[in-house]
Amino acid sequence: MKIEIAGENALILYFDDKASPEVAAKIYQAQQLIREYCAEVLIDLIPSYASILVIFDLFKCDHLYLKAKLQHCLNKLQVSNVMDGRLVELPAYYGIECAPDLAALAQRAELSIEEVITIHQRQEYRVYAIGFAPGFAYLGDVDDRIAAPRLATPRMKVPKGAIAIADKQTAVYPSISPGGWNLIGLCPTAMFNAEKEPTMPVSVGDRVKFCQINKSEFLALGGQLGDQLRDQLREQLNEKLSEQR
Amino acid sequence: MSSFIVQQAGMLSLLQDAGRFGAHHIGLTTGGPVDKLAFKWANRLCSNELDATTIEITLGGIELIAQGKSKIAVTGADVPLTINGKMKALWRSHYVNDGDVINLGFASKGMRAYLAVTGGFQVKASFGSAATVCREKIGGLDGGKLNAGNVLAITAVDPARINSSNVILVEKHRPTYSTDIVLRTILGYQQQNFSALAKQLFFNSEFTVSEHCDRMGYRLNGEKISANIEGILSEGICAGAIQIPADGQPIVLLNDRQTIGGYPKIGSVIALDTAKLAQLGQGAKISFAQISIEDAHNINHLAQCLFYNTQLQQCD
Numbered sequence: 001m002k003i004e005i006a007g008e009n010a011l012i013l014y015f016d017d018k019a020s021p022e023v024a025a026k027i028y029q030a031q032q033l034i035r036e037y038c039a040e041v042l043i044d045l046i047p048s049y050a051s052i053l054v055i056f057d058l059f060k061c062d063h064l065y066l067k068a069k070l071q072h073c074l075n076k077l078q079v080s081n082v083m084d085g086r087l088v089e090l091p092a093y094y095g096i097e098c099a100p101d102l103a104a105l106a107q108r109a110e111l112s113i114e115e116v117i118t119i120h121q122r123q124e125y126r127v128y129a130i131g132f133a134p135g136f137a138y139l140g141d142v143d144d145r146i147a148a149p150r151l152a153t154p155r156m157k158v159p160k161g162a163i164a165i166a167d168k169q170t171a172v173y174p175s176i177s178p179g180g181w182n183l184i185g186l187c188p189t190a191m192f193n194a195e196k197e198p199t200m201p202v203s204v205g206d207r208v209k210f211c212q213i214n215k216s217e218f219l220a221l222g223g224q225l226g227d228q229l230r231d232q233l234r235e236q237l238n239e240k241l242s243e244q245r
Numbered sequence: 246m247s248s249f250i251v252q253q254a255g256m257l258s259l260l261q262d263a264g265r266f267g268a269h270h271i272g273l274t275t276g277g278p279v280d281k282l283a284f285k286w287a288n289r290l291c292s293n294e295l296d297a298t299t300i301e302i303t304l305g306g307i308e309l310i311a312q313g314k315s316k317i318a319v320t321g322a323d324v325p326l327t328i329n330g331k332m333k334a335l336w337r338s339h340y341v342n343d344g345d346v347i348n349l350g351f352a353s354k355g356m357r358a359y360l361a362v363t364g365g366f367q368v369k370a371s372f373g374s375a376a377t378v379c380r381e382k383i384g385g386l387d388g389g390k391l392n393a394g395n396v397l398a399i400t401a402v403d404p405a406r407i408n409s410s411n412v413i414l415v416e417k418h419r420p421t422y423s424t425d426i427v428l429r430t431i432l433g434y435q436q437q438n439f440s441a442l443a444k445q446l447f448f449n450s451e452f453t454v455s456e457h458c459d460r461m462g463y464r465l466n467g468e469k470i471s472a473n474i475e476g477i478l479s480e481g482i483c484a485g486a487i488q489i490p491a492d493g494q495p496i497v498l499l500n501d502r503q504t505i506g507g508y509p510k511i512g513s514v515i516a517l518d519t520a521k522l523a524q525l526g527q528g529a530k531i532s533f534a535q536i537s538i539e540d541a542h543n544i545n546h547l548a549q550c551l552f553y554n555t556q557l558q559q560c561d
Contacts, residue, residue, distance in 0.1 A: 008545065009483070043266050044266050046269045138479075194372070194383065
């Protein structure tokens with residue numbers, strides 16, 4: 001574990017050089033300790049895979065003061081508590097009409113579509129980081145058998161709620177955005193709602209499990225297979241067809 | 246209640262308060278004024294709290310029609326300011342009456358001007374801030390830039406504050422926007438992944454601002470700076486952080502930066518200097534100078550003292 005300077009008002013704590021459930025649990029605990037013990041000088045915190053960036057008010061303390069405080073927080077970490085973090089269940093509709101990359105991913109993995117779905121929802125994931133877009137949570141690790149590289153050409157528009165895989169990570173797109181991950185289903189749960197408290201159903205260090213639901217359950221939970229999504233998928237299909245021609 | 250009607254919005258005019266803090270953990274960036282000093286002066290000239298909501302106007306080209314009496318000040322980039330067609334000075338306050346036409350032409354020096362109004366613009370806070378971040382569709386007017394036809398409500402204040410004497414920041418105290426600047430930089434983050442030679446090259450070369458320069462970051466062109474790693478596990482990015490991607494061309498990250506990223510970083514530019522960088526456009530020349538974090542803290546405290554000890558002068 002080490003503490004480095006990041007900027008004039010930021011220190012970064014490195015817990016390890018790779019992400020793991022153990023590291024995620026430590027980060028979950030550490031960020032709560034930092035919020036408690038450094039509250040009066042803290043401006044913002046960014047927990048990520050194996051680090052926490054701590055942004056402080058340089059008119060209230062210097063980096064040496066903060067460093068000592070952070071060291072104190074690290075000393076208080078209880079490493080045995082790997083099961084920290086809440087377990088959040090996210091419903092997942094793996095319907096083929098909203099999973100444009102599922103068939104290709106299965107084929108590549110030499111598995112059936114059903115097997116891919118089973119493997120994806122059996123795993124318990126850790127929220128390793130939140131970023132890229134408001135509410136975008138990076139979940140890992142995906143079972144090696146269904147890990148898949150990003151698309152060679154990212155999509156201009158990924159639908160809101162899309163469940164996706166890239167390498168050994170999975171995620172739910174919180175809003176319509178460009179993206180190169182493999183889309184394997186849709187989640188009806190809003191991953192980011194500025195009007196709600198909490199804004200997100202998950203935070204860094206939480207555990208996530210996907211639970212398969214059928215189409216009527218998906219719709220009942222407020223999921224949308226609206227015109228927008230249909231139009232997008234049709235557009236993508238047309239693009240593919242014209243490429244083949 | 247007074248307000249302004251947007252007649253012409255300009256290329257990129259955004260409502261900005263001091264920025265959004267405490268929401269990085271859900272992926273929200275800071276936003277806020279890229280030139281914080283000019284922003285603070287605009288508010289001080291209007292006898293506002295220093296974090297009141299202003300308009301950040303990139304390149305100029307904005308026209309507003311006043312509804313009701315108010316008092317404004319414009320700071321930052323050198324833009325021709327007129328009220329009802331009459332030329333007015335920047336870095337000072339002006340009374341504005343019902344029906345007055347406020348016009349800002351295009352910037353001749355600097356990129357961003359700040360228009361403050363006594364009381365500040367009234368914006369519903371999102372995550373504790375009015376700062377507009379277009380990419381996140383958050384803050385300001387539904388997360389977007391100003392458009393013609395928008396009505397900008399002004400927070401009501403005691404009329405005595407509007408009627409008080411006008412004030413000016415005399416020229417010798419104003420920041421200047423040179424097109425050749427030195428960015429004071431603290432080594433940090435992955436600095437150990439840059440060889441002594443790479444660091445020498447970094448601090449002794451001149452870079453040019455590329456066409457890719459916006460509120461998110463400034464991409465520079467110049468000597469290729471190499472790290473001995475290609476990427477890192479994504480981690481939090483602070484304001485002013487200098488990313489060095491595989492092509493070796495530095496990117497200085499500003500207010501609308503992504504919160505996490507996986508490029509190696511050699512260190513960070515201090516905020517007093519990113520404010521100057523953000524006033525530059527494509528083609529400007531810059532270089533980096535290494536300072537310690539202790540130096541950076543001294544510089545910040547001295548700048549703070551200077552800001553508070555600089556008196557505004559009354560004018561007619």
